[in-house]
Amino acid sequence: MMTLSKVRGLILSILCAVAPGAAHAEFNVKEVGSFYIGGKESTVSGQPVSEIATSPGMRPFKYDPNGEFSVGQMYVQYVKLAAPKSKYPILMWHGGGLTGVTWETKPDGRPGWQQYFLSAGYDVYVSDAVERGRATWSRLYDGAPIFRAKKEGWELFRIGPPDSYNADSVKRVAYPGTRFPTESFDQFTKEFTPRWLTNDAPTMAAYQQLIDRVCPCIIIVHSQGGFFGYTAALNNPDKVKALVLLEPSAAPDAAKVEAGKLKDVPILALWGDNIAGHPLWANFVQPSSRLRDAVKSAGGDFDWMSLPDNGIRGNTHMMMMDKNSDEIADIVQTWLTKHGLQ
Amino acid sequence: MMTLSKVRGLILSILCAVAPGAAHAEFNVKEVGSFYIGGKESTVSGQPVSEIATSPGMRPFKYDPNGEFSVGQMYVQYVKLAAPKSKYPILMWHGGGLTGVTWETKPDGRPGWQQYFLSAGYDVYVSDAVERGRATWSRLYDGAPIFRAKKEGWELFRIGPPDSYNADSVKRVAYPGTRFPTESFDQFTKEFTPRWLTNDAPTMAAYQQLIDRVCPCIIIVHSQGGFFGYTAALNNPDKVKALVLLEPSAAPDAAKVEAGKLKDVPILALWGDNIAGHPLWANFVQPSSRLRDAVKSAGGDFDWMSLPDNGIRGNTHMMMMDKNSDEIADIVQTWLTKHGLQ
Numbered sequence: 027m028m029t030l031s032k033v034r035g036l037i038l039s040i041l042c043a044v045a046p047g048a049a050h051a052e053f054n055v056k057e058v059g060s061f062y063i064g065g066k067e068s069t070v071s072g073q074p075v076s077e078i079a080t081s082p083g084m085r086p087f088k089y090d091p092n093g094e095f096s097v098g099q100m101y102v103q104y105v106k107l108a109a110p111k112s113k114y115p116i117l118m119w120h121g122g123g124l125t126g127v128t129w130e131t132k133p134d135g136r137p138g139w140q141q142y143f144l145s146a147g148y149d150v151y152v153s154d155a156v157e158r159g160r161a162t163w164s165r166l167y168d169g170a171p172i173f174r175a176k177k178e179g180w181e182l183f184r185i186g187p188p189d190s191y192n193a194d195s196v197k198r199v200a201y202p203g204t205r206f207p208t209e210s211f212d213q214f215t216k217e218f219t220p221r222w223l224t225n226d227a228p229t230m231a232a233y234q235q236l237i238d239r240v241c242p243c244i245i246i247v248h249s250q251g252g253f254f255g256y257t258a259a260l261n262n263p264d265k266v267k268a269l270v271l272l273e274p275s276a277a278p279d280a281a282k283v284e285a286g287k288l289k290d291v292p293i294l295a296l297w298g299d300n301i302a303g304h305p306l307w308a309n310f311v312q313p314s315s316r317l318r319d320a321v322k323s324a325g326g327d328f329d330w331m332s333l334p335d336n337g338i339r340g341n342t343h344m345m346m347m348d349k350n351s352d353e354i355a356d357i358v359q360t361w362l363t364k365h366g367l368q
Numbered sequence: 369m370m371t372l373s374k375v376r377g378l379i380l381s382i383l384c385a386v387a388p389g390a391a392h393a394e395f396n397v398k399e400v401g402s403f404y405i406g407g408k409e410s411t412v413s414g415q416p417v418s419e420i421a422t423s424p425g426m427r428p429f430k431y432d433p434n435g436e437f438s439v440g441q442m443y444v445q446y447v448k449l450a451a452p453k454s455k456y457p458i459l460m461w462h463g464g465g466l467t468g469v470t471w472e473t474k475p476d477g478r479p480g481w482q483q484y485f486l487s488a489g490y491d492v493y494v495s496d497a498v499e500r501g502r503a504t505w506s507r508l509y510d511g512a513p514i515f516r517a518k519k520e521g522w523e524l525f526r527i528g529p530p531d532s533y534n535a536d537s538v539k540r541v542a543y544p545g546t547r548f549p550t551e552s553f554d555q556f557t558k559e560f561t562p563r564w565l566t567n568d569a570p571t572m573a574a575y576q577q578l579i580d581r582v583c584p585c586i587i588i589v590h591s592q593g594g595f596f597g598y599t600a601a602l603n604n605p606d607k608v609k610a611l612v613l614l615e616p617s618a619a620p621d622a623a624k625v626e627a628g629k630l631k632d633v634p635i636l637a638l639w640g641d642n643i644a645g646h647p648l649w650a651n652f653v654q655p656s657s658r659l660r661d662a663v664k665s666a667g668g669d670f671d672w673m674s675l676p677d678n679g680i681r682g683n684t685h686m687m688m689m690d691k692n693s694d695e696i697a698d699i700v701q702t703w704l705t706k707h708g709l710q
Contacts, residue, residue: 059473081618093517131401175435276423
């Protein structure tokens with residue numbers, strides 16, 4: 027006898043087999059470009075002036091580290107199609123210690139979600155949040171930056187269980203059946219970027235400016251981006267036409283927000299494998315779980331999908347990079363289509 | 369009577385009027401993506417472990433700043449056309465304290481050179497050099513980073529003369545007839561990124577890996593990128609089919625390199641206005657001038673074009689962002705076409 031979850035998995039696989047089709051097909055582009063948004067001007071003073079040369083053989087010149095600087099801006103890169111099939115663009119917001127590269131070509135060289143959703147007919151905006159990637163960074167943030175070691179990436183992203191990382195790549199032990207391309211893990215770690223723990227406010231302010239500029243839209247978020255995505259939807263329920271959350275690592279407190287504001291925002295949360303019983307993830311999932319319950323109690327449309335409960339096993343926290351990431355993208359595309367968003 | 373430079377300017381404007389045509393037209397894309405190249409693994413030890421939370425409401429978890437890290441890699445983003453008109457891709461290498469954003473949409477919102485050359489039919493690879501932008505950065509570099517203040521950007525990039533910057537934007541004095549969109553200068557400064565003075569070696573190593581991977585190619589460099597571009601051509605004269613230098617800020621010592629290696633590499637150097645007599649730029653231009661003479665003595669094809677000497681006045685160090693940047697791109701496109709590269 028089939029369990030409910032197996033039936034759902036079967037329905038899903040039928041849907042996915044027929045719906046999305048040509049992942050990564052060619053597309054006609056009207057414009058590829060970028061802009062900065064958010065930030066403010068800050069001033070540095072009292073630092074010593076020195077002489078520097080910035081290339082070999084160059085005559086030294088005066089370097090003055092004092093003065094006015096742009097601080098706290100966000101970078102947004104877009105590809106606009108000549109004939110988008112969706113009337114709403116997709117905004118892709120990355121997670122902690124990462125950048126917009128999350129959505130680009132995967133560490134193993136196969137096309138990523140940016141390419142997938144462009145091929146599917148959406149304009150796509152990929153951002154580097156404040157302090158990350160092309161957003162650049164500043165001396166003027168509060169506190170010291172933190173740095174993600176390879177071990178943390180391997181274990182926090184559930185490629186392997188706690189204490190399964192080894193500096194010697196052949197001795198690393200992944201979860202059985204992991205979908206992460208483990209041979210490309212060291213390549214993946216080249217994306218890791220320093221971060222601060224003090225920039226949530228300018229980050230959210232910049233995301234709000236982004237929404238004001240380019241929405242109505244669909245927002246896809248990952249991990250740390252979850253908190254920003256939930257907040258964006260709560261503050262802009264008219265402009266966020268759908269919110270797709272890939273393992274949101276946190277959520278606004280369900281007891282303190284007006285969850286009813288989200289009742290007309292379709293929400294899909296996707297969760298990978300090996301969360302139950304995991305010392306960190308079993309906790310990280312709770313704020314989203316509570317917010318889901320509050321949204322559903324208010325009459326909202328919050329789809330909560332555990333991939334393993336639907337027969338898809340081995341996905342990590344980086345499901346947009348896993349070997350079956352097209353299959354995961356198909357689930358999102360099918361869900362968006364079902365909600366009339368393409 | 370017309371001077372020689374006026375005649376050259378006239379010929380140029382006729383060429384440009386007929387040659388390039390549809391700047392920024394739509395284009396059909398096969399793939400948009402990225403990869404990391406270069407770098408090595410480095411280890412940190414002896415740092416204190418702490419507890420952190422990376423989002424509001426999250427249960428704190430252990431943060432260990434020790435372990436293995438990827439250091440010194442470069443980021444490369446590409447757009448591959450479905451039907452490129454050129455058999456060679458263009459690689460765009462940015463200058464100091466900047467990133468690949470140099471080549472994207474300009475600070476005033478108009479399309480940049482990435483879009484121009486995609487529309488013209490070239491595959492385009494835009495890189496963020498080691499330590500910049502999406503290449504991310506590391507604690508493990510030698511020395512301290514330096515930071516570009518707005519004043520340095522305004523004056524070093526010759527938007528205004530020395531000591532013409534003012535913190536109050538309405539009090540800034542630009543060179544008469546500047547082509548930089550001065551109303552967008554503060555927006556431009558959001559691109560400025562911290563840099564180190566110690567990463568030339570891993571940067572050049574990563575550029576070499578990039579050449580090994582995607583060339584034969586055309587390389588367009590700006591400012592600090594000039595030294596790397598000259599070096600790349602000297603080391604790969606068979607693979608660098610053309611080198612276009614926008615105000616290279618330095619060059620390998622003409623007395624120490626084998627300039628004859630460049631005799632079959634077409635080279636175009638473009639220089640903006642207000643260089644003669646400038647306390648820094650009158651010097652910065654010299655190493656390139658000496659290398660040009662050596663290359664030409666060896667029978668090479670090194671075109672040296674001062675824009676004002678050709679009747680194009682007011683261009684700054686950021687000529688790919690100036691208001692007439694399409695006109696400058698037209699000069700490059702005409703020159704590439706003349707050399708059989710499209």
